[in-house]
Amino acid sequence: LIEQLHVTRLYHLVLKGDLEAAADDGQIAPGPEGFVHLSAGHQVTGTVDRFYADVPPGELVVLELETDRLSAVVWEEGEPGVEFPHLYAPIALDTVAAVRIWSPELGATLLDDAP
Secondary structure, eight states: OHHHHHOOEEEEEEEHHHHHHHTTTTEEOOOTTSSEEOEEGGGHHHHHHHHOTTSOTTOEEEEEEEGGGOSOEEEEEEETTEEEEEESSOEEGGGOSEEEEOOHHHHHHGGGGOO
């Protein structure tokens, strides 16, 4: 809970091609689990390492979302003892604060929200 109180931005990782495809709908819909996976800033690098390590440079995009514009975020255990934010609603692309191509250097700047 303390971690959640300090977070002002959350991030969604998406492949460049998937983001381009979502542009037609104007949103990124929840996945089969019923939610959109998000990460706090200090979690992004670990998420990239765990799920996107094989993605070629320039193909992974980081969407920055401001928490005060999200209404359906629930923090749930994603791995033992670690809670991750899940958005139980689509991400409306017109509410995205920033879109950046992933790089390890970017990951180092996202630690601002570390508890």
